[in-house]
Amino acid sequence: MSSRPSTRRSTSSVTMHTVAERAGVSPMSVSNVINGRRVSLRTREAVMQAIVDLNYKPNIAARALASASSIRIGLLYNSPESAFVSALLVGAFDAATRFGAHLMIQRVEEGRALGDTLRDMVDSGANAIILPAPYCEAVSGTGLVEKLGVPLVGLCSGSALSDMPSVRVDDVAAAREMTSYLIGLGHRRIGFVRGAHNHIISRTRFEGYCIALREHGLEYSDDLVVDGDLTFDSGLAATESLLDLADSPTAIFASNDDMAAAVVSVAHRRDLRVPDQLSVAGFDDSPISRKIWPTLTTVRQPIVDMTAIAVETVIGTLGKAYDDALLSTKCVDYALIIRGSTGAPRLR
Structure with a gap:
């Protein structure tokens, strides 16, 4: 915008x-x-x-x-x-x-x-x-x-x-399907950026993420889940936290496109190639998903x-x-x- x-x-x-x-x-x-x-x-x-x-x-x-x-x-x-x-x-x-x-x-x-x-x-x-x-x-x-x-x-x-x-x-089903898609690509450490606490979607989209991990036999890790507030700036901070991990994720799924765009921005700043070195997914299919490079994989709402x-x-x-x-x-x-x-x- x-x-x-x-x-x-x-x-x-x-x-x-x-x-x-x-x-x-x-x-x-x-x-x-x-x-x-x-x-x-x-x-x-x-x-x-x-x-x-x-x-x-x-x-x-x-x-x-x-x-x-x-x-x-x-x-x-x-x-x-x-x-x-x-x-x-x-x-x-x-x-x-x-x-x-x-x-x-x-x-x-x-x-x-x-x-x-x-x-x-x-x-x-x-x-x-x-x-x-x-x-x-x-x-x-x-x-x-x-x-x-x-x-x-x-x-x-x-x-x-x-x-x-x-x-x-159905936010649970959508987040579950996106997480399963990332697992299907071969990702085993998938970071997740939650939304603001006053949004029910912060719980339901996170629930879908957790269901997919269980269905595919992957262990849940608190380190891979970071809170945001659905803004671009919160996505920046969340991504820095995830990528600072000793065993950082190979994919990050953010609860909306604004935060996912921030993930891509931090990856570029750190000279990480998207998607070769870090895959990124969002939620909403808002205009920003088509304006960034590379264009964003997302859930169309x-x-x-x-x-x-x-x-x-x-x-x-x-x-x-x-x-x-x-x-x-x-x-x-x-x-x-x-x-x-x-x-x-x-x-x-």
Whole structure:
């Protein structure tokens, strides 16, 4: 994603032309992205980054729905630099446009209670909310879902949620399959970088890794497992720790692509050839996986499609009481994407 500093402005001072200038594209390109028309991936990513940086909140449904009955969907996000957030916003904008809904995006402020942020969204007119992980996991089971009085849908939760529908992949199965793939290449010492402690995926993806080791008769080693927080910087620190081991791993599987990209970066800095001397795998199939060299082997979690399903799901729950059908988890198919960052282990 872009490394330009995030210059926040008040929403009222930001126009489509402001976004276009920030993204380095034409206002027409911005309009095309907002209205779900076909544009290049690079243009879409640049526009979405500018929208987040400038806190631009376009009224997607202004022309189509002028009445008080307009659907207003709230969406929370965290780091604007995250590749996951970029894909999340693309999917949300596309789906909201298709349904003629107004999308209200809100960044979660550090140190502010999540419940206060959600209540503010409802007070501002949101009549449905999409909660990506870890926020859906933090809210589930607290009683807040019922108190808010609007439908909520969890996105990319590490497991099923008891009081709201969710859209996710089977993280355990995906991590198990990726670890088995690395073992099949001949790797026997496989490092694993966990995610942030407040994400259930930190447990479920780690569980899949451990299951694969047991199935293939490999001994688990605490030394080969390091905690990260799903950021690039945490991936750097985790990789340094793993590669400093006397018997360092021949492959490293990181819990997301941002951290996996950091593994590749450290390997280059240490003059380790990827994949000849170190294989690297990630999770998500976010844009960064296709931009680094060598390109990254990863688990494809179709975040854009999953977000669109979440939008459709939350709209479908409007005006309905939650029952077992509405609370169901929708598991989306994942896929292993094999690229240039993995191969059979060789002598260093």
